[in-house]
Amino acid sequence: MDMDLLEKIYRQYYKRIYNYICFRINNHFDAEELVNTVFEKAMRGWETFRPEQSPLEAWLVGIARNVVTDYLRSKKRKFFLPLEDILSLASPQSSPLEIALQKEEHQELIKAMAQLKDRERQVLSLRFATELKNNEIAQIMGISESNVGVIIHRGLKKLMKVLESEVDLVCRTANL
Amino acid sequence: MQDRESLKDFLQECRQVDFSEGSLEGNWQKLNDKLKRPEKERETVTKKMWRKPVAAAAVLCLMLSGSLALYGEEIFRIIKEATLGTHASYTMVEDQRQVIPVPEELRGKIFDAEGKAVDNLKEEQAIYNAQGEEVLFSDIDGTITMVTREEHEQYRQEQEKAHCQFNNFEEAAEYFITEISLPAYLPAGFAFDRAEFYGDQEAVEAGGNKYLSLYFTNGTEEFSSQIRYMDEETAFSSSSGSELEKIDIQGHEAVVQGNNVDIQIGDVMYMFFGQGKVSTEDLIKMAESLVKP
Numbered sequence: 271m272d273m274d275l276l277e278k279i280y281r282q283y284y285k286r287i288y289n290y291i292c293f294r295i296n297n298h299f300d301a302e303e304l305v306n307t308v309f310e311k312a313m314r315g316w317e318t319f320r321p322e323q324s325p326l327e328a329w330l331v332g333i334a335r336n337v338v339t340d341y342l343r344s345k346k347r348k349f350f351l352p353l354e355d356i357l358s359l360a361s362p363q364s365s366p367l368e369i370a371l372q373k374e375e376h377q378e379l380i381k382a383m384a385q386l387k388d389r390e391r392q393v394l395s396l397r398f399a400t401e402l403k404n405n406e407i408a409q410i411m412g413i414s415e416s417n418v419g420v421i422i423h424r425g426l427k428k429l430m431k432v433l434e435s436e437v438d439l440v441c442r443t444a445n446l
Numbered sequence: 447m448q449d450r451e452s453l454k455d456f457l458q459e460c461r462q463v464d465f466s467e468g469s470l471e472g473n474w475q476k477l478n479d480k481l482k483r484p485e486k487e488r489e490t491v492t493k494k495m496w497r498k499p500v501a502a503a504a505v506l507c508l509m510l511s512g513s514l515a516l517y518g519e520e521i522f523r524i525i526k527e528a529t530l531g532t533h534a535s536y537t538m539v540e541d542q543r544q545v546i547p548v549p550e551e552l553r554g555k556i557f558d559a560e561g562k563a564v565d566n567l568k569e570e571q572a573i574y575n576a577q578g579e580e581v582l583f584s585d586i587d588g589t590i591t592m593v594t595r596e597e598h599e600q601y602r603q604e605q606e607k608a609h610c611q612f613n614n615f616e617e618a619a620e621y622f623i624t625e626i627s628l629p630a631y632l633p634a635g636f637a638f639d640r641a642e643f644y645g646d647q648e649a650v651e652a653g654g655n656k657y658l659s660l661y662f663t664n665g666t667e668e669f670s671s672q673i674r675y676m677d678e679e680t681a682f683s684s685s686s687g688s689e690l691e692k693i694d695i696q697g698h699e700a701v702v703q704g705n706n707v708d709i710q711i712g713d714v715m716y717m718f719f720g721q722g723k724v725s726t727e728d729l730i731k732m733a734e735s736l737v738k739p
Contacts, residue, residue, distance in 0.1 A: 301465070313481070426457055
């Protein structure tokens with residue numbers, strides 16, 4: 271793949287891949303690096319892309335899913351004191367992106383997502399961030415299409431419940 | 447019906463969330479720059495990412511000794527190198543200077559026990575921040591970061607919560623990507639305590655796990671070990687000032703560096719960390735007991 275094609279694909283799918291990663295890892299510092307890893311892998315593995323088997327977005331999301339899995343696994347290297355993770359907690363600088371992320375609704379949504387089961391979080395991340403259809407999500411996740419529907423329905427209900435209880439708590443605290 | 451409609455609306459709201467806002471151009475530039483860099487330079491970066499981050503308490507000098515690519519090989523002379531298999535490499539380095547100047551980004555931010563700003567670092571020197579808290583360091587792609595013990599402890603506890611723990615080794619081994627064993631030999635007084643995978647139970651039960659941490663205890667002290675399936679994803683390189691020796695254990699390559707012993711058996715690396723609680727000889731015996739006929 272040449273750089274022109276990469277740039278075109280990057281610009282078209284950047285937002286979806288970025289958002290998918292953010293929903294999965296909840297760390298926008300690392301998300302910036304991971305999103306580029308996804309596109310770099312896509313460029314290097316371009317010859318393995320089979321448009322007749324899956325649309326480009328599904329292929330990219332498949333790569334992103336593996337990149338996120340590798341990232342989460344790399345967190346296991348606790349013997350090596352991965353202090354870099356603390357960076358995101360300790361960094362005093364606020365980038366425009368960070369400020370944008372501090373919007374209340376985003377934070378609440380991310381916090382609520384963290385309370386879901388891993389599979390629910392994975393499916394909802396795909397549904398929220400990408401344009402993939404349920405049957406394409408099913409293919410990526412290796413589950414049935416109806417199961418995807420059930421997980422989305424159940425996950426959304428849970429999310430709403432968590433968010434509503436947060437709102438209740440805020441209102442009670444503020445005596446509203 | 448109303449429930450269904452509200453879920454549909456909620457889904458649409460969630461789909462409006464955009465974390466990427468304003469980041470595309472800068473990020474594209476980074477990728478563009480990276481891909482245009484010469485191949486050799488990119489390899490160095492990749493290897494650096496594999497490097498085992500050394501962040502021993504307040505021993506910045508030791509940490510910097512791992513930064514060959516960053517600080518130049520003229521500062522850290524390579525004494526010895528060794529590899530295990532194709533995905534693990536080890537370097538023994540010697541700092542050629544008596545003292546190490548504090549990197550620019552830390553100037554004026556670190557102090558000694560008396561509160562005096564530190565300009566030059568020596569090994570085993572405790573370092574404090576402006577508030578007088580002892581700090582630890584790490585090096586991420588050339589950026590030196592400092593955190594307090596409290597922050598590190600908080601992080602460690604969060605990590606602990608995310609671990610899936612087993613009190614039975616055989617049970618844990620079932621979830622590892624390939625067959626693994628527990629050393630038959632254990633140092634006197636020590637017994638297997640627990641095995642831990644990173645991730646919640648559901649993630650661990652999904653299988654394919656490539657890292658497993660083992661803990662051994664004598665009731666008062668603890669030392670650890672890590673079992674790691676070696677491939678491109680788990681590859682690492684380690685650099686330290688400690689003596690490095692490559693040995694053969696029953697036909698299997700092993701590396702002894704400081705109070706650590708690593709042995710690769712097939713695709714699996716068994717890493718034993720004495721942590722000053724157990725002798726290196728005992729760690730070698732543990733490694734031997736994995737391959738004894």
